[in-house]
Amino acid sequence: xxxxxxxxxxxxxxxxxxxxxxxxxxxxxxxxxxxxxxxxxxxxxxxxxxxxxxxxxxxxxxxxxxxxxxxxxxxxxxxxxxxxxxxxxxxxxxxxxxxxxxxxxxxxxxxxxxxxxxxxxxxxxxxxxxxxxxxxxxxxxxxxxxxxxxxxxxxxxxxxxxxxxxxxxxxxxxxxxxxxxxxxxxxxxxxxxxxxxxxxxxxxxxxxxxxxxxxxxxxxxxxxxxxxxxxxxxxxxxxxxxxxxxxxxxxxxxxxxxxxxxxxxxxxxxxxxxxxxxxxxxxxxxxxxxxxxxxxxxxxxxxxxxxxxxxxxxxxxxxxxxxxxxxxxxxxxxxxxxxxxxxxxxxxxxxxxxxxxxxxxxxxxxxxxxxxxxxxxxxxxxxxxxxxxxxxxxxxxxxxxxxxxxxxxxxxxxxxxxxxxxxxxxxxxxxxxxxxxxxxxxxxxxxxxxxxxxxxxxxxxxxxxxxxxxxxxxxxxxxxxxxxxxxxxxxxxxxxxxxxxxxxxxxxxxxxxxxxxxxxxxxxxxxxxxxxxxxxxxxx
Ligand code: HEM
Numbered sequence: 001x002x003x004x005x006x007x008x009x010x011x012x013x014x015x016x017x018x019x020x021x022x023x024x025x026x027x028x029x030x031x032x033x034x035x036x037x038x039x040x041x042x043x044x045x046x047x048x049x050x051x052x053x054x055x056x057x058x059x060x061x062x063x064x065x066x067x068x069x070x071x072x073x074x075x076x077x078x079x080x081x082x083x084x085x086x087x088x089x090x091x092x093x094x095x096x097x098x099x100x101x102x103x104x105x106x107x108x109x110x111x112x113x114x115x116x117x118x119x120x121x122x123x124x125x126x127x128x129x130x131x132x133x134x135x136x137x138x139x140x141x142x143x144x145x146x147x148x149x150x151x152x153x154x155x156x157x158x159x160x161x162x163x164x165x166x167x168x169x170x171x172x173x174x175x176x177x178x179x180x181x182x183x184x185x186x187x188x189x190x191x192x193x194x195x196x197x198x199x200x201x202x203x204x205x206x207x208x209x210x211x212x213x214x215x216x217x218x219x220x221x222x223x224x225x226x227x228x229x230x231x232x233x234x235x236x237x238x239x240x241x242x243x244x245x246x247x248x249x250x251x252x253x254x255x256x257x258x259x260x261x262x263x264x265x266x267x268x269x270x271x272x273x274x275x276x277x278x279x280x281x282x283x284x285x286x287x288x289x290x291x292x293x294x295x296x297x298x299x300x301x302x303x304x305x306x307x308x309x310x311x312x313x314x315x316x317x318x319x320x321x322x323x324x325x326x327x328x329x330x331x332x333x334x335x336x337x338x339x340x341x342x343x344x345x346x347x348x349x350x351x352x353x354x355x356x357x358x359x360x361x362x363x364x365x366x367x368x369x370x371x372x373x374x375x376x377x378x379x380x381x382x383x384x385x386x387x388x389x390x391x392x393x394x395x396x397x398x399x400x401x402x403x404x405x406x407x408x409x410x411x412x413x414x415x416x417x418x419x420x421x422x423x424x425x426x427x428x429x430x431x432x433x434x435x436x437x438x439x440x441x442x443x444x445x446x447x448x449x450x451x452x453x454x455x456x457x458x459x460x461x462x463x464x465x466x467x468x469x470x471x472x473x474x475x476x477x478x479x480x481x482x483x484x485x486x487x488x489x490x491x492x493x494x495x496x497x498x499x500x501x502x503x504x505x506x507x508x509x510x511x512x513x514x515x516x517x518x519x520x521x522x523x524x525x526x527x528x529x530x531x532x533x534x535x536x537x538x539x540x
């Protein structure tokens with residue numbers, strides 16, 4: 001296990017809850033609704049809800065006296081705040097500076113989310129965003145500590161994701177790991193995770209190398225520029241399909257499955273309540289049915305081979321074989337929903353990261369050179385074989401990946417919802433409040449990096465003792481829902497970087513705009529020319 005992943009598992013195991021439910025505190029608190037009503041009334045009276053206003057100040061302004069920090073402070077005049085409270089309410093949290101109408105604010109949040117969040121947080125560690133336009137009130141978390149606390153939250157403080165999105169849940173499947181809540185999530189994860197063990201990845205490495213080599217050869221043979229962003233989408237699809245199903249498919253079959261997946265994925269962006277044959281959502285549901293039929297056939301085939309005592313590589317075979325202490329196995333619907341999730345989770349995330357990596361390496365030839373030197377040293381030590389052991393000996397390749405994710409986190413942030421009243425950062429947060437961890441923003445605010453080079457692509461920073469730590473970077477999540485496919489993703493990206501550096505030269509047109517979709521993608525799809533190096537034969 002590499003440094004980053006061992007650190008993540010250490011974090012995982014030490015991810016004890018530090019949110020504490022403070023029922024007493026909440027019992028004393030005026031309801032959130034009444035606080036927001038008061039805040040609105042104060043705003044109407046022209047009293048600005050200042051970013052630094054404390055709960056006590058704000059409520060005192062309303063004629064409600066709150067105990068401050070001392071446990072012997074006086075009780076409230078309304079009688080609702082007994083002595084001993086030191087817990088401010090959510091409404092006491094600083095709010096983003098007033099930015100006009102709720103519509104304007106919402107527009108800013110949608111069109112410039114990162115700038116909006118940065119401005120909203122200012123120098124605060126947490127700000128509250130009032131409920132608006134039917135959306136729940138939210139807390140925007142501005143430190144890694146708070147984000148980790150929330151992401152590690154489980155058990156009696158169940159923190160739900162906003163996987164409540166009907167369309168998403170219907171298309172991905174209610175039984176997938178991403179949809180189920182604790183304790184079912186933990187149970188399912190225990191059954192699923194052995195499929196992602198280092199040993200399982202080791203068995204799959206030759207398959208990974210085969211898929212990546214096929215694409216690199218085709219790009220080099222093309223003789224004209226290929227669209228890297230599009231090609232990497234196809235590569236990561238074939239890769240994840242091969243890794244999950246553990247066998248090779250004809251190109252025609254893969255093409256058909258890619259098309260089905262594309263139709264299915266388009267439905268994730270559509271309004272889900274009109275499921276008609278001509279709507280994107282309707283077409284996506286039809287594509288899902290066809291994919292499910294393919295999965296069911298693959299499950300039946302895998303079961304049959306396993307019953308014959310054959311060794312079957314691939315994540316599906318591990319999932320089919322998974323059994324709990326009482327002998328229960330994953331049902332067919334659980335298997336199908338999780339296959340769907342794995343293809344989704346393991347496809348765009350990796351392709352977008354790889355697209356960004358290639359652009360960064362093109363813009364920084366010294367980094368590409370360093371990558372080449374690392375590979376030459378590995379070739380001298382181990383020959384051309386790529387095993388998980390060799391993949392672990394690639395600190396520079398790993399630094400390139402982590403530095404790219406630091407600058408261009410694929411998942412900009414993670415939502416959770418407080419399922420019950422909790423205390424967070426010293427504030428009483430009522431059930432139903434959305435808790436948003438802006439991962440991308442936290443990467444940029446990481447106190448390890450100095451302001452003047454925060455935007456620079458400098459993989460070397462990840463090689464320092466400080467850089468080896470996880471710090472504020474949580475590109476693969478944190479806590480009980482830490483990315484299940486982390487090892488697969490790292491192996492995939494390292495295999496591509498290794499084979500590229502060993503055997504090919506490439507250049508791409510990075511003079512383009514990057515827009516936010518699933519991660520940042522280049523508008524020009526990154527035209528790329530690949531040529532085989534003259535000394536490549538010995539390297540691959
Ligand atoms: C660069 C590549 C990737 C990135 C940046 C990434 C990032 C993430 C993040 C941030 C989460 C946490 C979501 C949350 O807390 O709500 C997550 C979860 C997950 N990822 Fe990844 N991922 C990547 C690749 C993969 C791959 C290749 C696979 C599968 C082979 C995968 C499978 C999953 C699954 C199944 C979950 C849900 C885990 C759970 O809920 O327990 N990911 N990923």
